[in-house]
Amino acid sequence: MxxxxxxxxxxxxxxxxxxxxxxxxxxxxxxxxxxxKPAALRKNVTYIVCGVIFNDKEEVLMVQEAKQDCYKQWYLPAGRVEVGESLEEALRREVKEEAGLDCEPITLLLIQEQGPQWIRFIFTARVTGGSLKTLSAADQESLQASWWDRESSLPLRGRDILRLMEYGLKYHRNPWHPVTLPLDLSCRHVxxxxxxxxxxxxxxxxxxxxxxxxxxxxxxxxxxxxxxxxxxxxxxxxxxxxxxxxxxxxxxQSALARIDQEWQYRIYCKTLKTKELNQLHHYLERSTLKDLQSHKTDVHQYTGDQNQDQDQDQEAQQDEKDPDQNQLILRLDGDRWLDFPRELQWRTYLQEWHIRGTRIRQLPDYLTLFTQLTVLEVPKNAIIELPPEIGKLTELRTLNISYNRLSRVPPELGDCQKLERLELAGNHNLSELPFELSSLKQLVHLDIAENRFISIPICALRMTSLQLLDLSNNQLSDLPQDMDRLEQLVTLYVHKNNFSYLPLCLTNISTLKMVVVSGDELTCVPTKLCSSPDIKFIRLYDNSSSERKRRKKKEEEKKRKERRRRWREQEEEVKDSREKEFMEAYISSLKDRDTVPFSTTKVSISCLL
Structure with a gap:
């Protein structure tokens, strides 16, 4: 040209x-x-402004949401641009309404778009006045504002802002482009x-x-x-x-994968000594490679017993009880296990895994090969993450990963749409669940006790088949007003939280049969909830002296050195597990009674022998 x-x-x-x-x-x-078509603001196009604002300590300004769908979660100050308002004016207004501060835009940092209908403008800005919004000034815009060091635990409304903070901090330290602010130019189209x-x-x-x-x-x-x-x-x-x-x-569907698996198995056998090879054949005594392809197998149990004859006797007894089921079960137990047995990768026919009390830190990479897996129980181990590939286990019905060290749950778990039971108790760093878990419409049992939730995950209110919900021992201060979405809920555990009242909407759940709460701080309870003969309303009280001792012990633990932190976490996990098992046993004993006590006080007794 x-x-x-x-x-x-x-x-x-x-x-x-x-x-x-x-x-x-x-x-x-x-x-x-x-x-x-020509663009019309708030009709067929929406502009969003978002502010990434740092103070002298490089802490970022955050606001706590007041909207029902993300109540008490934290986010960057952001909002929609009104008609007749410039982008910079909208940013100043949103920061003032949500955080209580006056600000001045520095530069346009990023632009994000989801088609021509939704465009977000991310600015960096500096504070020029005002004061941080507190809970006393809470309104429909936000509850409060705070500076966040990006290291302490904070329940976020969305993890998308982490990347925005990263770019904002990078520009704050070393601007990589000159100051750029938008100009108001007339244009009818996006x-x-x-x-x-x-x-x-x-x-x-x-x-x-x-x-x-x-x-x-x-x-x-x-x-x-x-x-x-x-x-x-x-x-x-x-x-x-x-x-x-x-x-x-x-x-x-290719045969190459199966051929490669067979060759890998043969190569692995060549590396074994005679004694090890005989032991492997003992586990596979009725399972040749041809049997592996047709899923006709023998029982395989890995236990910590040293006597091989006792293992064979126990195996034979279980075969007599239920030979068809036992041949599809894997069991690992004992802290001598640091990793999964290598030969496990060739037993993709297994339908159940029961792994407990080991020192295994992660699930194997070949987990997705177990397409027939229906039960995955791995409590009381040292697992630090759940791999995203778990979403490929589409036949999974039960997942128990309680008392491990999870800090997050992958969104891909929502693809396991046949899941009926999900247990995540005792993962002390877990504070949120991904929204994608809303697709678990067949889930009837959800246990997220003994974690760090400050509000009920939004996805839990969309699990329409839920019958048991355990939220005990978290940091909840209230329940949402739309709890009656769970129309099939039967049992609700919310003890050991910070509730002062229970919402009236719980009385709208016609299937509700049992509610367990802590009565120490509870002052307001719907009359229908605690007086109905169809609902077993159980109040639990902590012994006052035990509570003081517990608080004093917590303060002492905080002062200990960092080098003993891991040991303390492991000790606490075992203690929490036993306490939860005791509570479950006690509450289950009340289910068969016609009436329940008005309140129950736990008394701890220690004996010196």
């Missing part, structure tokens, strides 16, 4: 204006304008001006230009309608994902 000297001069001036942040009016759109600049080997600068002879005879940088670009991109992404899925299905 030939470019005249005049056109070259005009393009250079325009590019200089754009790169210096001065902006430039849009005259025509090269592609897509005839297919899009469009994108594409400035592609290349630097050649001889340090020459090249700029991509277009000449649309019909609509725009002059040379200019390309301007496109955003919805058209996104549509083209989404089609390509969809085709790429379909191609990846077909390739994955082809590999899974």
């Amino acid at each position: 030939k470019v005249t000297a005049e056109e070259q001069r005009q393009v250079e001036e325009q590019v200089e204006r754009l790169l210096s942040g001065q902006g430039s009016e849009v005259g025509v759109c090269d592609v897509g304008l005839e297919l899009s 469009i994108q001006r594409l400035v592609l600049v290349f630097v050649g080997a001889t340090e020459q600068i090249w700029v991509l230009l277009v000449r649309a002879s019909a609509m725009a005879p002059k040379v200019d940088v390309p301007v496109y309608d955003l919805s058209l670009i996104r549509g083209l991109w989404e089609v390509r992404v969809k085709k790429h994902r379909q191609k990846q899925k077909k390739e994955q299905e082809r590999v899974e």
Whole structure:
């Protein structure tokens, strides 16, 4: 394409204006304008402003949400742009309403878009006045504001802001581009001006230009309608994902994987000594490689007993009781186990895993090969994370990963839509569940006791088949007003929290049969809830002297040195587990009674022998 000297001069001036942040009016759109509708704020397009604001200690400004769907969760100050309001004005207003501070935008940091209907502008800003919003000034905009050091535990509304904080801190320390603030220029459509600049080997600068002879005879940088670009991109992404899925299905159905598995097994056998090989054959005495492919197998139990004859006797007795079920079960028990047995990867026919009290820290990489797995029970181990691949276990019905060291749950777990029982108790760093778990519509038992939840996860209120919900021993201060969404709830455990009242909506759950609460701070309870003969309302009280001792012990533990932290966590896990087992045994004994005590006080007795 030939470019005249005049056109070259005009393009250079325009590019200089754009790169210096001065902006430039849009005259025509090269592609897509005839297919899009004019933009109308709050009707077919939404602009969002978000502020990333740091103080001198590099702490970031956070606000606690007041909206019902994310109540008491924390987020960056953000909100919608109103009609007739500039982006900078909207940012100042949102920060003032949600955090109580006056601010001045520094630069436009990022722009995020989800199609032409939703565009978010992320600014960095500095505080110029005002005071932090406190709980006494809580309103519908937010509950309070605070500075966050990004290291302490804080329940976030969404993890997307972590990347925004990272970019904001990077710019705060070392700005990588000049100050750029938006200009108010008239345009009826949401469009994108594409400035592609290349630097050649001889340090020459090249700029991509277009000449649309019909609509725009002059040379200019390309301007496109955003919805058209996104549509083209989404089609390509969809085709790429379909191609990846077909390739994955082809590999899974291919015989090459099974052949490779057989060869790996033979190679592994060559490395074993005679005694080890005989032991392996003992576990597989009725399972040849052909049997492995047809899932006709023998029982395989790994126990900590030293006497092999006792193992065989126990195995024989279990075979007599239920030979069909035992042949599909894996058992590992005892702290001598640091990892899974290598030969386990060839036993993909197993349907149940029962692993307890080991020192195993992570689940194996080949877990996804166990497509028949229905029960995965791994409590009281040292597991630090749940792999995202667990979402491929589509036949899973029971998952128990209590009393481990989880700090998060992968969203992919929501793909296990046949899951009926989920136990996550005693993972002390767990404070939120991903929204994707809302798809667990067959879940009837959810146990998230003894964690750090300050509010009920949103996904839990969307598990419509839930019958038992255990929220005990967390940091909850209230229950949401839409708890009656759980129309099939039978049992609710909320003791050892900070409740002063229970919401009236609990009386709307017609299936509710048992509620367990701590009565120490509870002052307001719906009459129908505690007086109905159909509901067993159980109040638990802590002994006052025991409570003082417990608090004093906690203060002493905080003063101990960091080198003993892990040992203390392991000791605390065992203690919490035993206490929970005692509570479950006591509460289950009340289920068969016609009436229950008005209150129950726990008394601890220690004996010196």
